[in-house]
C-alpha cells in the first residue's frame with residue numbers, strides 16, 4: 001500500500017493502478033459524538049480497504065455535503081457542485097499518472113451528488129474508472145443483524161455511535177439521548193436537522209456498543225474489498241478496464 005508517507009520515487013517505481021479515496025464530513029453528531037465522526041470512520045475504513053487491495057490510499061476529504069446540519073456548531077459544508085468538481089479534479093490527476101481504478105468510499109449519508117458525479121466521470125474519463133463502494137453493506141441480510149435500530153437510524157444513532165465506540169471510545173461522551181423521529185429521512189431536504197431534533201440525533205445511540213461497531217466495521221471492509229475485486233474483474237472481462 002502507498003499513502004502520503006511515500007515519496008514520488010516510490011510512486012514511480014510502484015506505479016499504482018488502484019487508488020482509494022474516503023469522503024468524510026465535518027458536522028455535528030449530537031452531544032455525544034465528535035464533529036469529526038464521519039472523517040475518522042472513513043479514514044480507518046479506507047485504510048483497511050487499501051491495505052487489503054494493496055492500493056494507493058489517498059488522504060480522505062474532510063468536508064462534504066453537511067449544510068442541513070449547519071446551524072448546530074462545528075459544521076462545515078461544501079455545495080454539491082463543489083464536491084463533484086473536487087472529485088473530478090482528483091480523478092483526472094490520478095488518470096494522468098496511470099491509475100486505472102479509483103474507489104470512492106463515502107463516509108457521509110448526505111452525499112447524494114456522488115452517484116451522478118461518478119456516472120458522469122465514467123462517461124468522460126478515458127482510461128480511469130471510478131467505482132463508488134456500495135453503502136450500508138454491514139446491514140445486509142444473510143448474517144444475523146448487527147444492529148437493533150438500524151431502520152430508525154439517520155444520524156448519530158446506534159450504528160455510528162457503535163463504530164466510534166470501537167474506533168475511538170475516548171471520544172464518545174455521555175449522555176446519549178435517543179432521537180427516534182416519526183418522519184422520513186427526506187425531511188432533511190425540507191428543514192435543517194436542528195428543527196427535527198435540537199439535540200442533532202436521529203436514531204438510538206443508547207443501543208450502541210463497541211462490539212457491534214467492530215463487527216460492522218469488519219463486515220464493511222470485507223464487503224467493499226470483495227465488491228472492488230469483483231467489479232475490477234468484471235470490467236476487465238468486458239474490456240472496460242485494466243486486468244487489475
Ligand SMILES: [Zn+2]
Pocket residue numbers: 029037038107108109155156160
Ligand atoms: Zn455521520
